Amino acid sequence: MNLLFARLDRASWNKVHTAITIALGVGWLLDAFEVTIVNNVIGVFRDQWHLSNLQASWVLSIWFVGIMFGAYVFGYLADRFGRKRLFVVTLAMYGTFTFLTAFAWNYPSLMVLRLLTAIGVGAEYAAINAAISEFIPARHRGKTNATVMNFWSLGAILAALVTLFLINRLPPDVGWRAAFGFGALIALCAGLARRYIPESPRWLAAHGNLNEASAVVEQVEQGRFDSRARGNGRPRQAANTPDRATFWMQTRELIERYPWRLALGSLLDFSEAAGYYGLFAFLALFILPAVHVSTHFVPWFYLIGNVGALLGGVTVALLLDRAGRKLTVPIAYALAAAGVLLMAAATQTHDWRWVLAAFTLANLFATGSWISAYPTFSEIFPTHLRSTGIGLSVAVGRLGAFGAPLALTAVATHFGMMPALMLLASFWLIGALAMVPWYFRGVEGKGVPLEAMCR
Template sequence: MKISDNFNQGHAAASPALSVLDRLPWRPIHTRITLVLGLGWMLDAFEVNIVGSVLGVLQKLWHTTAEQTSLLVSAWLVGILVGALLFGYCADRFGRRRLFLLTLLVYSGFTVLSALSPGYYFFVVFRFLTAIGVGAEYSAVNAAIGELIPARHRGRAGAIVMNFWPLGSILAGLLTLYFINVLPASIGWRFAFALGAVIALFSIWARKALPESPHWLAAHGHHEAAAAVSAEIAGESVTALLPAEKPAARTLGFIAQLRELAGRHFGRLALGCLLDFSEAAGYYGLFALLPLVVLPHLHVGDEMVPWFFIIGNLGAAFGGLIAAAILDKAGRKITVTVFYLLAAASMIALGSATLTESTAGVLVAFTLANLCATGSWIAAYPTFSELFPTRMRATGIGFSVGFGRIGAAISPPLLVGVAHHMTIAAAFGLLASFWLIGVVAMIPWTIWGTEGKNRPLEGLAAD
């Protein structure tokens, strides 16, 4: 039987050809899409974690102060915010494929320049520019995943792509152990960055084979191109099912796009912003408290710190796999809510383990906390990414990510300050409250919002 014969007539909001793509079984092209986009996401994680791994080395080489180190972190977060907002809009305006090629070009180019930095201030500028490329990835990649994957596999595929993050973190930790401990400190960190750029160039080559989103093409009136891409993905001609008379989406300016998002889709935008703020504040807060408060409290030596991150990220990968396994089965609402609730509880458990001053206990608790935290945001991204209309999906994702970076910026200094001036228990209580923001955001959405499991994108947008 032809795939087109299985078209679900109940999904009237979607054009017939796009609904055919939503009804496809899993095909080899979907595996290629998932792996190629996942590899790029792994590089983003590598980039974030490699900087944290070499900060101590750079402080000694360049004799930087604590304030200068914090400026580097701030520049990185601002760069991600700018990249997510600006390139999110560009992905909606010019297409997903162009942007997720451009993002890796920006990333790889400025990563090379980071490796060649002659001093601290050059490094800050190049890290800011690299972060713009990483921020752009958040928007372009998350928009592309849902538009290229069948509806009943969309959550799982999105979660699998996101789960390349802990793999990138583990790679960064292992490379740090080698390049920093084996090579001279003055050049070891440069080799680590350069290797990331080399892998990025390979990813650019792999991404060139990926198609443009047929949803984006159809929404912008490119019906023949959408039909060609649909045929490539489906393995059969669906040209006759794409209505050429369907009008193209309006082209809005950046501010007008944001205004329409906030006006017509406020609930969805609020959900994305709050979920991303919650996970960013919680995740960055966790990874600030561990090296700056918890490990010094336990008197853990510098040579042991990378192992905490490597083992912890093994737990993170397992959490991502759990999210990927249940997101399309249990549904978005229950999966996201339970993961955020477990993340909050796991932060309390890590705080309790810290107070016992048991190194083994802290390692186990941190691994569990990383499992729950990573499962939370890996489940959240596919959930709010699919809710925005195609013509403004990347903009909505970018705005949510940008809002979330506010949480990432305020959480680490606030939590460390509370730990130093009040108590460690109070700091972990505040950290747990950041994760509870996501739980609170999901409660009204669970009651009144749309469940995206097995739903076509156009159907979700029409709800």
């Protein structure tokens, strides 16, 4: 079996690797597109359906509830039924419900459809990151996983452009509906492409399907998609994997056998989710009004800031397989904390141009940090638990995304903006500190086969 995986790691980069990277990266693009679009049209929902501030905030918060549920539950399903089935089903789920969101007729219907859409996106987190880790040669694994997640910045940039040139030029009740329909169209195109991606050979081998795993490895080596060998066989019992392991059995095995790895994944994801979503929520609620940024300029503000994010993600993608995970990740998180302090200093000037420059730099560091984290904790779990481990780490992280805006708002209201920004910086330091014991005792994933990561 190890010889089979060694063939995967020796394979030259070819069109199969490129196609997998693009087809799976669209999932991150859609997540960013959805989140950014809703942030841009939340005021329209408030006016159209006469929502209170609490009701409007729940339009954003319900997304994290769905992500949490989808990542954890569908993470287990991806380990149980395969990566391919899940990353096709989850994209179909996202596309269907975001399309239906375009026809939401009132606040309750919007909330239900947002929740169901978010479950589909949360499921993507686990299935996509597991699949990328298992297909890509070890020497390219870090930068490819990071490249997939750089589609997030592309999605945010696309959402800003759609807001500027579509939503803002249509009647308020029509523009947001057209945007959700546009997202469904992208999902449809990506779903058609994903149909040709084979099942993960590592997942097949872990479930006893060695002949199918060998056929998929041959596809990858030859750089072709073969419809007769996509690896869709039913799982058979493998020697090291309990057949039909239940949801709770998977979770219990993670906690009992890999507690420190699960803790690392959970802390890294909690840190980045609290820091990243806290940054954007605090910017919109407190900083932009304080420096008098007009509503018409806000999309440009995010567009420029996400160009910085893309640069941060590309930089990290280059560093992961050169400097390694143990250096790249803690440095990126520490720089993200420093970026928040730069935002605090820029806010004190009351000049929106300094704030824009500081936000662009802060977003560069923030995006670089979370993009460095996902490849790191995606590769430290064994194949039969990988998707569940990723999903559980993401589920814990969404607690940070859910709670950080509330905590920052409370601190800013009672103590002022500067203490709140100090709290925001401390969120990022959680991830930096979590990497310290891993630096000394953990496994460095740079260029190391996945099978060697869990010995």
